[in-house]
Amino acid sequence: MLIAGILLVLVLVGAGLIWKRDSAVEVAPPEKAAAAEETASGSIGSTDAARPSAARGAQRWQFPVRSEAATKALQARAEAGDAAAQRELALAYDRCLMVSLDPADYPRQIHAFASTRGSAEEAAIAEQAGQALMEECAGLDDGQRIPLDAITMWMQQAAQGGDLEAIATTWRPANTHALEQAALWDRVIAEHHAEALYALSNLYQADERDRRFGDVLAGDHASTALELAACRLGKECGPGSVFMRTMCTAAGACADASYEELLLRALPAAERKVLQMQVEAVLQKLQRQGWASAEPGHR
Template sequence: MRQFAALVDSLFSGRGAAPVAGLARALMLAVLAALLVAGLARMRDGEAASAVVVDTGEAPMMPGGASAPRPVPAVRDQPAPVQATRPVPTASVHRPLAARRADALAAAFERAPDLYALSRDLAPAVMAGDADALWVNSRIHDYCAGYAASPAGYARDTGVLARLDGRRAAALRAARERVAQRCGRFAPVDALTVAGVIRQREDAALAGHLAAEASLLALEVPLDDSPEYLRDLVERVHRSSDAEAFAALSPGMGVAASGRTAFAGLVAGTPLAELAWQLAACRQGLDCGPGSALMTGYCANGGICARDARQDFEGFVYDAAIPRQGAEELEDMVDTLLQRVQPQRVSGRLER
């Protein structure tokens, strides 16, 4: 058990050197120039709006997991005033093509066999301050952090777990090997740290990305910690049809929300509440299949694994994660989350 505790702790560690300022500046100028040329070409072909990522060939991934300089949000329709000590996200325009692009990026994160390659492909858009790219890149870094901190140590720990008895050990080994395969080209020098993930999500949130903003609350580093802001954020996610935002918010709606006046009367404050937000996310389109990031994270990082490798998240929850008496209460919570009238989702963002 001590070995497993150390394994979980390793997820939140990393090391690496800070990038050299001159090199970073030169890279940024080169990427911006490439983006301009590529953008003009796509405009001539009438394909600019449907692009998912910018292909830069051998463009290197940003060193140290650092995010791009924070863009100054464009001034469009201003959201309702919020009592805040930090900037709040800007509103976004209605762009159905951008929503499809966000969905394609989410699918790429779930299905790409090589997450290092996907992160490198996203690097130009990340450096340009693109909210969707920042969000997906932060998810890649979060998913791969435990492996990248020490690939050899990760493999050694997987071997230890494989020698345990029982079907759960087999499932745990399979989940960890899935992570190792998808993250296999990351190394300690990439410094995939919690601090780097938070920086990217702050940038994405300030650019208007609802899921990134929700995840900061769950990480206990919200853009603003006033009760008014926190309740407004939860209600905005609740009103949305954004499956990723529901899932990103869910850890903050469990036991962590217990006793907080900001969440009074909301689905919050118990372990069942966290599961309810996650199940609502699944029913709104989040990938919750057997090999999904959600199932893999529970198993590889937390040791909570389904005995049946074919089971999806919802089946696992009702089969093994809750007592029979809790099923009705959980279903009532999910119904509450899904009954609210839901305005149009816009590229992982919500118009306010």
């Protein structure tokens, strides 16, 4: 079932930065190291490089790519102690980990992967996503192999530097008091931080999540409802985003669609309705708990 694979997609592999999901991935795309989407910081933008268009010709976006110059600037900011840059660098390393193992062979892997997609449009999107990823990764450490511990190191440094998304990503409630768990949720809500909310949506945070949302979240899609709420509140999950680029290269879900649209397509009508109702209920509760607006663009 497609949704089972989608729910596992954003996992920082190796090095202990793992966001657990409910079940195993059922597809085998070339980028087995899944990633998290970039924040909307402007450091990743579209590229002028030619890429194949989606088959139906209606696609108006290109997958974003960070240029080599922007990548070097990002690394310089991270090395200078910028916590947000350290988090972005950790995510870039995670996305590029598998590409760096054999960059010369990655184009063949992408082409083979694209040839297994279910339609010409999906195949074109897969080719686009793989090309965009290769362009980004070529500028990271000059294309050298990425050490596993670099992902952990930069994300932990970002958390130590106070970056809220990094704190939420690396946080382990088993090692903290319940009051600290509640305080982290309170901070995420007070700061309207959609990316950190997404990071808190997984099963490790189930106790505090259930305390806050247990009256409106139930069943297999409780975490998914929080994820979609985060997308509606500002996390970049739309068509052509880095998030959806990774959905394609890491989970095989190559579509000219948002994360929510992709998930809803994979569900039977009855489950779709339940999930949509849960997302709306979560948004209402978040507003009552202090999230001032359910509009995107929290920063």
